[in-house]
Amino acid sequence: MPGDGDDVLFRSAGGAMKRATAVLAAVAFCALAGGAAAQSYPARPVRILVGFAAGGPTDVIARIVAQDMTGSLGQSFVVENRPGANAIIATEAVARSAPDGYTLLFSSLSLLVNAILLEGKVHYDPFKDFAPVSNAAVLPxxxxxxxxxxxxxxxxxxxxxxxxxxxxxxxxxxxxxxxxxxxxxxxxxxxxxxxxxxxxxxxxxxxxxxxxxxxxxxxxxxxxxxxxxxxxxxxxxxxxxxxxxxxxxxxxxxxxxxxxxxxxAPWVGMLAPAGTPAPAVDRLARDMRKSLAGRETQERMKALGAVTVADTPSEFAAFLKKDYERWARVIKTSGVKAE
The missing domain is CATH 3.40.190.10 (Periplasmic binding protein-like II)
Structure with missing residues (x-):
């Protein structure tokens, strides 16, 4: 009957509207939750692992950024040196860490070169196991x-x-x-x-x-x-x-x-474990760029001979891919071997 058909159509349309409303509400909730997560992160101190001894370029730049981010984010960013095996020890430790934004890596091209020279012997994948945050600087x-x-x-x-x-x-x-x-x-x-x-x-x-x-x-x-x-x-x-x-x-x-x-030119950048929530990665990248844009930080970087990069997570990811491909070609052609 026409009346029954209209009723079915109404019920169907009503159900679709309810489902659409529910989906929109869920999206809005996730957006709000993500925003809230970004605002509340970090809620406790953050460790930054460096795979080289204190005083080297990677360590010094990490400490400059950590000092600035401690001030801007309201939590301590603590640099922890774990030298050894051309930074493999620190790199693997961060790769195994919980992806919560509270353990980070300040690394250099060793991240990529170790994976090329020691393929199958290092316990990390430079692309699958890390979320790039930002390339801080290069050292010509x-x-x-x-x-x-x-x-x-x-x-x-x-x-x-x-x-x-x-x-x-x-x-x-x-x-x-x-x-x-x-x-x-x-x-x-x-x-x-x-x-x-x-x-x-x-x-x-x-x-x-x-x-x-x-x-x-x-x-x-x-x-x-x-x-x-x-x-x-x-x-x-x-x-x-x-x-x-x-x-x-x-x-x-x-x-x-x-x-x-x-x-x-060797680069120095920040990475988080893969799976770290995007709001946390974005917050880190944003504050790192803010740190590196500061006049005092610029002067300190210049004194080191460093050229500031301060790119976005996606730009850093693209750079890492290109850098990996370049060094893989050089290593293959030249026959460079690990020690």
Missing amino acids: MVVVTSPETRINSMQDLIALARAKPGELSYATSGNGGSTHLAGAMLENATGTKMINVPFKGNGPALAEVMAGRVTFMFYPIVGIADQVSARKLRVLAVGTPRPHADFPAVPTLEQSGLPGFEET
Whole structure:
């Protein structure tokens, strides 16, 4: 009967409306809950694990950010150093941590390089086990040699390497580190063969370069101005997109005919365990960007030689993917091996 059909239609429409209303209410509730979670996070102190010893670039930048975020978020952000195994110990610890935003990792390219060099031997996946928060900064590198050498430019260095294959050497802070990978990348880019001389850290490596026992090295731009002024070091090129303020007369690697080397600059960034609620990740990223935009923090970063990045979680994730692919190619082509 028409009346029955109208009634069925009414009931059906009414049910649909109720379901739609319920769905909208649920969405609104989730949005409010997410907003409330973002506002209430953090409700207790937050640990930031660093896989390197205190005083290194990763540790120093982590402490700068932690100090600022402690002030802005109203809870203590405590840096905890867990050095060892090229940061694998700290990285695996965070990968296993509860995804609640209260255990974070401040890491560097070791996150990716360890996974490439030690595939199947490290107990984490750099993409599946972490939620990127923000890339804090990059630390550009310079190419340095002893003034006692007759090498005055990258062109001189490359010409000598081609004339004497397998004789020139470059110092590194250890196998698989940024200085080693940059040296391997230089060999690939120029078709040369040189000797990697690994040391336990940048300091001992630089000392051997200044003494003239190793030909050159890629070195983080931090803290070499005094040695250059004292003519204990010569800077051949800077790994920045434009000439660096500390060495304005020194050409960039790109100006020296080696494009792309600014991308070899070691990065320092924050990650959370995978599954950490998006509101917490977004809150961390937002406050980290706020921290890095502050004038005092900018001055402290500049003193370190660091270039601030302060990107979003999605931008950092895209950067990590690109960086992984780049170093995987370099490692495969050059035959770099883990220690």
